[in-house]
């Protein structure tokens with residue numbers, strides 16, 4: 230349990246966080262006893278099967294949701310809502326269709342305290358950073374998936390947040406585009422030294438990008454294990470040490486899925502209608518915590 | 519336009535496609551009216567219907583020319599249009615306000631929705647007898663009836679528009695700490711423009727039809743009056759001229775709005 234790695238000097242601290250949702254009148258633990266520390270300028274990746282609470286955790290850090298129990302702090306200050314200090318990139322680009330690419334990035338600066346000219350300069354700078362200068366005046370529907378996601382990254386960065394949160398940002402992209410964007414993100418991170426929390430379900434991506442890899446397990450959503458990745462950057466995907474680490478993470482991830490298998494309620498979709506189900510599901514998690 | 523010409527347009531160069539396709543589709547829209555005209559002429563020619571009931575096209579054309587050149591037709595049209603302008607503006611503005619309020623606040627929705635839904639079920643014309651008592655049968659009645667006709671679709675569409683703004687975009691705004699006003703101005707209103715425009719177009723059509731109906735009942739001028747007057751005199755040619763005028767004005771209003779809509783939403787149109 231201590232392998233979760235709550236560093237005392239962590240910049241971003243997630244302390245014993247739980248998050249419950251009411252599902253069909255039953256409390257459902259999306260997160261249970263989650264503890265995580267991220268050092269300033271660190272790059273943490275979170276992997277886990279879908280439904281294990283990755284997005285929920287990220288939304289808590291973003292301040293879009295509040296934990297049922299536990300606390301989150303950034304630089305010692307409790308997180309009690311969204312802040313321009315924490316940029317977020319969602320799984321979908323979420324661009325506003327009626328605004329141009331530049332307009333969408335400008336949206337991030339709506340409440341920034343700076344003169345209009347400085348805002349325009351910031352938008353131009355961040356569009357250049359993600360390689361979209363030529364598409365500043367294009368509308369979202371004119372962009373490819375990768376370009377739209379880059380615009381969303383520019384929007385997440387434009388406030389120069391202390392923390393950048395990314396929720397499976399490359400999940401829907403083809404392998405080639407994903408690889409390129411991973412490289413670009415690393416370059417941006419290295420250049421800006423932004424504390425980054427990157428959610429993914431792709432183990433290769435998690436290992437390639439993260440200097441710490443958090444493996445989450447479902448039902449209830451919890452941290453199963455944390456891996457350190459000290460390989461220097463720029464990294465080679467074929468690096469033997471990375472491949473070795475990748476296999477270890479994959480084994481851990483498979484173990485979290487395997488743990489689920491013996492549950493009797495996995496029998497079939499009809500089981501979902503059974504009212505006892507959520508309660509039954511909580512038991513193994515409670516035992517594991 | 520003949521079928522041959524239509525085909526010629528169809529076969530135009532690839533680069534001319536967009537405008538060529540538009541002309542072709544507009545031309546196709548004329549085919550059915552033209553066919554109706556041919557059947558009408560044939561009917562007059564072969565006496566399928568007595569000319570007291572269906573006068574010949576040429577007679578109708580003569581009356582049209584006569585009513586036009588005397589200025590009578592334009593006068594009636596102007597009266598009708600003015601009524602619609604007043605009634606529609608009031609009804610659409612009120613509908614927009616109520617639709618937005620219901621969309622933005624569940625409290626307002628809970629209070630107002632049931633009554634509104636019930637009101638929306640009552641055909642506009644069915645409220646005339648009741649409204650006649652306080653309003654009389656003068657301009658006020660007409661304007662209120664027209665306003666009510668626009669009010670219902672406007673409210674419904676504005677409401678649906680606000681509720682249809684994706685929660686994901688609202689969440690983006692939250693992440694950037696938008697105030698309620700910023701959320702409204704930068705997210706909700708632009709996001710609801712398309713349904714609101716549908717409400718405007720639909721409301722205008724409703725207003726126009728309600729106008730003609732209320733002019734049929736109580737009026738001494740306007741296109742609806744022209745219609746009643748022609749019927750009472752058994753001048754079916756005048757009736758048909760009035761019908762054509764009503765249809766053309768309504769069509770032009772809708773087209774104008776459609777044009778405004780595409781201009782306002784260029785970001786959407788260029789997607790095609």
Ligand SMILES: Nc1ncnc2c1ncn2[C@@H]1O[C@H](COP(=O)(O)OP(=O)(O)O)[C@@H](O)[C@H]1O
Nearest residue numbers: 250251252259278279280281282283284285286
């Ligand atoms: N607002 C909500 N209401 C009810 N259940 C939710 C809500 N958000 C998430 N959940 C549930 O919590 C679990 C974790 O969801 P999520 O964090 O989106 O998982 P992940 O991102 O890892 O796929 C899922 O079972 C999901 O159904």
Ligand SMILES: [Mg+2]
Nearest residue numbers: 283284285396
């Ligand atoms: Mg998710």
